Amino acid sequence: MKVALVGATGYGGVELIRLLHNHPVFELNAIYSHSKGGESIRSYYPHLSGAVELIMDDIDPEKIKAKSDLVFLAVPAGISRDWSKKLRDAGLKVVDLSGDFRLEDVEDYRKWYKKDPIAKEELEGVVFGLADIVKDEIRNAAFISNPGCYPTASVLGLYPLAKNKMIVRNSIVIDAKSGVTGAGRGASVANLFSEIDENLKIYKVNTHQHTPEIEQQLNRWDPEIGMITFETHLIPMNRGIMATEYVDLKSPITAEELHKLYMDTYKDVKFVRVRPLGEFPSTKEVQGSNYCDIGVSVNERTGKAVIVSVIDNLVKGAAGQAIQNANIWTGLDEAEGLDLLPMYP
Amino acid sequence: MKVALVGATGYGGVELIRLLHNHPVFELNAIYSHSKGGESIRSYYPHLSGAVELIMDDIDPEKIKAKSDLVFLAVPAGISRDWSKKLRDAGLKVVDLSGDFRLEDVEDYRKWYKKDPIAKEELEGVVFGLADIVKDEIRNAAFISNPGCYPTASVLGLYPLAKNKMIVRNSIVIDAKSGVTGAGRGASVANLFSEIDENLKIYKVNTHQHTPEIEQQLNRWDPEIGMITFETHLIPMNRGIMATEYVDLKSPITAEELHKLYMDTYKDVKFVRVRPLGEFPSTKEVQGSNYCDIGVSVNERTGKAVIVSVIDNLVKGAAGQAIQNANIWTGLDEAEGLDLLPMYP
Amino acid sequence: MKVALVGATGYGGVELIRLLHNHPVFELNAIYSHSKGGESIRSYYPHLSGAVELIMDDIDPEKIKAKSDLVFLAVPAGISRDWSKKLRDAGLKVVDLSGDFRLEDVEDYRKWYKKDPIAKEELEGVVFGLADIVKDEIRNAAFISNPGCYPTASVLGLYPLAKNKMIVRNSIVIDAKSGVTGAGRGASVANLFSEIDENLKIYKVNTHQHTPEIEQQLNRWDPEIGMITFETHLIPMNRGIMATEYVDLKSPITAEELHKLYMDTYKDVKFVRVRPLGEFPSTKEVQGSNYCDIGVSVNERTGKAVIVSVIDNLVKGAAGQAIQNANIWTGLDEAEGLDLLPMYP
Amino acid sequence: MKVALVGATGYGGVELIRLLHNHPVFELNAIYSHSKGGESIRSYYPHLSGAVELIMDDIDPEKIKAKSDLVFLAVPAGISRDWSKKLRDAGLKVVDLSGDFRLEDVEDYRKWYKKDPIAKEELEGVVFGLADIVKDEIRNAAFISNPGCYPTASVLGLYPLAKNKMIVRNSIVIDAKSGVTGAGRGASVANLFSEIDENLKIYKVNTHQHTPEIEQQLNRWDPEIGMITFETHLIPMNRGIMATEYVDLKSPITAEELHKLYMDTYKDVKFVRVRPLGEFPSTKEVQGSNYCDIGVSVNERTGKAVIVSVIDNLVKGAAGQAIQNANIWTGLDEAEGLDLLPMYP
Known part of the structure; x- marks a missing residue:
């Protein structure tokens, strides 16, 4: 073709x-x-x-x-x-x-x-x-x-919770980090090597255009999810996105239960790899590939689910x-x- | 001497x-x-x-x-x-x-x-x-x-809110990111250049030993603050910590009010620089110096305060x-x- | 199979x-x-x-x-x-x-x-x-x-000159630069991220074990080539080798003639790409691939041929x-x- | 003042x-x-x-x-x-x-x-x-x-040999490597992080404007030195220049003699540090400082002196x-x- x-x-x-x-x-x-x-x-x-x-x-x-x-x-x-x-x-x-x-x-x-x-x-x-x-x-x-790149990582990271309507309204915080290729190839001072290298920036605070895209997807599965707090950071590397997601759950859950939920949800999904409980993916572990890798945990003290999802932003x-x-x-x-x-x- | x-x-x-x-x-x-x-x-x-x-x-x-x-x-x-x-x-x-x-x-x-x-x-x-x-x-x-390095960045970032008892109990999420010098000079495969460069990792999920240190300080000013959710990430750079702090506030506040609170709190503090409203610090902007730089915002849609504080972890x-x-x-x-x-x- | x-x-x-x-x-x-x-x-x-x-x-x-x-x-x-x-x-x-x-x-x-x-x-x-x-x-x-990795880049870079017996005895200088994956995955302080990042090192000065390997190949085609001066540098990147080769030629040659020689020599060689005259390859332009890319020039003032060859050291x-x-x-x-x-x- | x-x-x-x-x-x-x-x-x-x-x-x-x-x-x-x-x-x-x-x-x-x-x-x-x-x-x-930055590193690296008229005419090869701050803060695609990071480039082949500046200085001390072959490379780091200098000497010399010559020449020069014989400086070892560090060697097989000099290009x-x-x-x-x-x- x-x-x-x-x-x-x-x-x-x-x-x-x-x-x-x-x-x-x-x-x-x-x-x-x-x-x-x-x-x-x-x-x-x-x-x-x-x-x-x-x-x-x-x-x-x-x-x-x-x-x-x-x-x-x-x-x-x-x-x-x-x-x-x-x-x-x-x-x-x-x-x-x-x-x-x-x-x-x-x-x-x-x-x-x-x-x-x-x-x-x-x-x-x-x-x-x-x-x-x-x-x-x-x-x-x-x-x-x-x-979009951030929505892909974020939504795949939260889909099992959203689909099962487990998330407290307006509670989601997504702290997202991206390599610099996401900024494109336009000439700019801000993206010069000397400005980015050995540096870590937050950008578009509370205004990133991927915010409504993520909300739209999550609310499709659970209209009670409401709004998210979504922040984006620029990492001194070429490729890779990591979304660290913090979620309040309607009911307490153990890490084992959470992990089983993710394993079950993605068991037939070739390009989403849920890591063993206790293991978390790094961005280079998906570099150049079409995988989204996910690690899950529950913070036992605060009850929040903490989910980590990584992708290669260009793949x-x-x-x-x-x-x-x-x-x-x-x-x-x-x-x-x-x-x-x-x-x- | x-x-x-x-x-x-x-x-x-x-x-x-x-x-x-x-x-x-x-x-x-x-x-x-x-x-x-x-x-x-x-x-x-x-x-x-x-x-x-x-x-x-x-x-x-x-x-x-x-x-x-x-x-x-x-x-x-x-x-x-x-x-x-x-x-x-x-x-x-x-x-x-x-x-x-x-x-x-x-x-x-x-x-x-x-x-x-x-x-x-x-x-x-x-x-x-x-x-x-x-x-x-x-x-x-x-x-x-x-x-500790993370507690310094985190606590300075939250001090004005804690001191004024504005924080909803157990609501704080600190998504912290550090350069690699924080891991010290011990030989290890995990910290080899080839493992870290072009890579972004989360580590010690829910178990970082700086968690109680941060909680202890914050609760000193406001015992109602309770527990925090604190996650740490390794950034492919030598120096620098950024703590992105997400906080539920007891009462709504505007970004201008929040900024004024920070400006007032730190007005006589030489080494803490509160950035103008709408400006956020990057880690390289404090590299090699004793400054802690802070940017503040309120996410108007979710009501959360989003605070960014950066330091050079070695200084x-x-x-x-x-x-x-x-x-x-x-x-x-x-x-x-x-x-x-x-x-x- | x-x-x-x-x-x-x-x-x-x-x-x-x-x-x-x-x-x-x-x-x-x-x-x-x-x-x-x-x-x-x-x-x-x-x-x-x-x-x-x-x-x-x-x-x-x-x-x-x-x-x-x-x-x-x-x-x-x-x-x-x-x-x-x-x-x-x-x-x-x-x-x-x-x-x-x-x-x-x-x-x-x-x-x-x-x-x-x-x-x-x-x-x-x-x-x-x-x-x-x-x-x-x-x-x-x-x-x-x-x-070896260095010999592959170096010898492919010099083969057309050696095969045609154009090189003055003992005159070759190869200034080679490599990404850090060449050092392997053994734990060592010297190869920690914090030691390599934002740093440029020379190593094994006059003693790199790839020296005789390069000499052996070149002398196979022209026993008059003799010995080389070969130095190796560690570049703060994962992959890639660049060999910059400085050669005294027995007879003067123009850049156009040199380029034609390389184009002719490698015209049926799929994985060696001779760049257009005036263009020089960078290491990332072969990253992850099996190519060896070569750029050639003649320094008209000193008469030396300056050849640049790059490969991905792991491929x-x-x-x-x-x-x-x-x-x-x-x-x-x-x-x-x-x-x-x-x-x- | x-x-x-x-x-x-x-x-x-x-x-x-x-x-x-x-x-x-x-x-x-x-x-x-x-x-x-x-x-x-x-x-x-x-x-x-x-x-x-x-x-x-x-x-x-x-x-x-x-x-x-x-x-x-x-x-x-x-x-x-x-x-x-x-x-x-x-x-x-x-x-x-x-x-x-x-x-x-x-x-x-x-x-x-x-x-x-x-x-x-x-x-x-x-x-x-x-x-x-x-x-x-x-x-x-x-x-x-x-x-200029390259001339400073190169000329300090060769001064003891030039001053003592030890260098064979037209024989000097300087393979120079620089961090990216040397390229300035102008917006350009070529210097974007994504183009430079994990990449190694040669640039201005045979045409760098620092060539005559280096020659002028060296010929001031020894008019027989003539012309140099000078190539420049861009290293994925912010600061630092390393010049690797290859020199044919008029008379054979041992590494010990060469080292003594450098030690003597620079013994009262505060900002030039000649390293012990067998030790070579890396660029990060002068980062942020006004030092020029030098390591010397003689390749015993080819007789060339190989000198390494490093500086912070911005200092x-x-x-x-x-x-x-x-x-x-x-x-x-x-x-x-x-x-x-x-x-x-």
Whole structure:
């Protein structure tokens, strides 16, 4: 199956190129850019030399449709919305990696993204592709909105508690930490090596746009969950997200019971690995892979559940989950092209 | 004034050497080691070549007393307790950097440190030297127990709320992150560069020995505070601690009110810098300095106060605060030798 | 084809596990350890959880032969020699990743490794598996000695000049830089994160054991090359080797001529990528891949050729080249399981 | 003595602020910027909060002269030249940190900097302030041109050999490695954390503008030295330069003789530390300090001398040496404000 990539020069785009290179069914036969048409991808990413020597083309939905059946759309929020519509109108299957179609309440989009939202009716048929949980929805989707990186880690970490309606309203605290690739490849003083290295920052305090995305998912399973306190930190490393989740439970539970709940919930979910009780994952243990690893505990003194979930933000948090979604959507095994071990160390 | 350092080969010890090198009153004239007597400190730390060429001596309290008046004791918990007593018995002023004398409830020590505690009566006259808060106590101390690194950041971050009894019982979550120097200089696979670099770990989940130390301090100002949920993470950087504190408040408060409270509380405290409202400190902004920087916010949707406090774990979290304590204790200006700008970047 | 791994717990071993996981022909069906038999590999490397749950067994050549046809031997120099012999005697094909069989002059081994060498006759049939250059030799080998990491980068960087006998005797300077995984997973103070991070070290000045290995290869093509000056530096990163090579040429040459020579020499060599003239590779541009990337220049003022070659020390410098060797040896396409794009960033 | 800083927002400028903060004689009483007049320095560098709350002013030589006696000029090459003249004309002592006045051959400036040079007569009275070597010249200077970072490390590393005319013409290879702060604080994709971290790059191959600066100094002591081969690499760390120097010697020498030569040459030079024979410095061993540390060896097989010199590029390579120059120039002890131990780790 021929697939196209629109928006190739960001870190999410180039990670799609890496993963698709070894996909046994999807063949990436064309890449597109809204501003760099005519340039080679290797001029932006010399590591592709001799291996992926595609020239980026301008985005023209009809031309894309003539060459490919499915598009991975990896352009920024606010830009993605317009291309999405045009690509769908041209008859293409679209997996969108931006935040433009993730929020069901368009006013939330306006508030958190500080941009005009799409019209509500454009959300029809859109499936929020949390691939490890909603496979049936994905199979019947009209369009896939790929989840954000923080929401993927956070929601997978809390899903067993949410689904079983065990969480005290408004009690969730998610202290999230991310590697710097999440900030993208735009030139900025704040993200210079000399500013980030040997440094630890908190950012977007109380205002991160992934907040409503997480709330929306959790409240889907338990409308009593309400609002979350969500803070994000920048870690001096390239890849990886860790979400440390603190939750008040409606009823006391032992660590063993909690662990069993997670083991049971995820027992048939290939890409979520619940660690043995007492073991907690580190981010490098999923580096380069599509895994979400989870460790669970109960603080016996305060009664809070403390859950740790880690992902590679560019794989499970972006390109990997996008391919997993495309696999499911097109009837392939969800793991095609994704059965990669983490690169350690 | 002549001062001695006992326990010179750890990172805390060598940071004391760095800071004392520019102290205008304290003169470090002798260093001691319980296992490396007769060796030069430069053989362990070549960066001292030509500048600090002291030979370490075995620990002999009488000999130390003959040369020095005050001792910085930087040996591990469990070992410090015995030397402390002997050094005090010899007539020396002792600032102890270990955890052996920090917990008033000796059973807490047994539980969290997994070691036998000192006898309760040995705690008499011991002052927990949180130097920015308890200067009067320090002036009258018999012995100074220097606070732990995480407790320093955490307690300074929460002090204005605790002192004013604003915190809902058992509600505090402290998500703490530390650079790797906090783990010391012992050879271990877990702390190899290849294991830590590009990695983010949580460790000692629900069991970190600094938990009761933080609780003890907070409950001193407000016994209703109760227990905390405290988790610690290892960041791939050398120095720096950030404590992100999530607190339920008894009464709603605006961010402006919260900020004013912090500004007022710390207005005469030289080494605590409350940032302007909306600004949050990063760890590198205090690197190499004795500052604790604090940013405050209120999450308007969930009502939680979110406080961020950062320190350099080896300075304010160890050697710097120890010198600040010694300054106060001996009647000097608290800032002698500590008026250093952070090293940035 | 069933393959075994002997020596699984080092970084080279676990990289073999990663790469073999996606090999279409080789099936890794057993792993062995000389000291950790009975333990699971996941207890040493939790990133393998759920994906590679093999238990390590004691090394018993007969039992290995019963299960597998080919062995990757990834144990330290000095230990490898004995197991090699036993494994070969048991009828197994062996690819050895240690330095024990690389030096034709056994006295060189004694001098540089400070260990007793093997007997000279044990070198019969051994092929130094510089896979991109000596494919025919490999096809007919009795035993494959996999090249060292530094020699792979250095020799590939100089091969076109050596083969064409263009190098002035004794003139080569190789200034080599390596990430820290090359130092292995042994606990040591020198390789702690806090010692390596934000630090740059030179080590084994004039005494690195890879010196004679490089000289041996270069002199094979041009016995007039003589001796090299080879220095090694430790870079605060996990993976990657860069060798910067400075060479006096017998006759003046332009940069264009030099570049053409390299392009011609490597035009059919899949895993060596000569960059366009004026472009130089960085180590991350080969991270996780089997590529050796090369940039060339001539310093017009001094006449020296300056060549830059980079590899991932764990892939092309160890596990990847070992698999490439095994592929060639067993008649497979050399790229089976190795057609991976670099992981960037 | 009142001193001013012109060009405060670069990393060199802010390091001057750090070091001057503890200078016992120089008082930094005003800072200036050519584009940011009216803004506070803390808005660019929050780590200065509460400690250095100066407002930057526009550059007006007369106003500067009214407030200060000496200026540290830390603006880019090409801009510095004009301000230098105006500041000198206003009667100020100027220590210039740019490259504008370093090259005696103005055509070299044109060639390597790709900018128009100053007029030759403007170089009159300019002293190239290699502070550890030319103290007498500095005392009588009309103007100080502070050396570049790479030249400082490289020239101090080779001075004993050059001064004694021991070096074979055109034979020197300097393989230099630098932390990333040397690249400044300008926003750029190439210097983003995600591009630099876990990466090692060579840059400006054969074209680095510090090449003629190094040659000029070395040829001053021995005109037979001729040209050098000088390559520069970017290391994923903030601070530090290591220059590894490979030199052909006119006559054979033993390592012991070489070491004695260095010890003798530098025996009264406070800030150059020659390490014991067999010991080599790492960059972190001088971090934050004004030291240049040197290790020496002779490769007995090839006869080359291999010298390793390290500095902190922002201290000895910029701000520290500038202050050292100003100290000497104004008759102070050269070490005033600079007697700082390296910050390790």
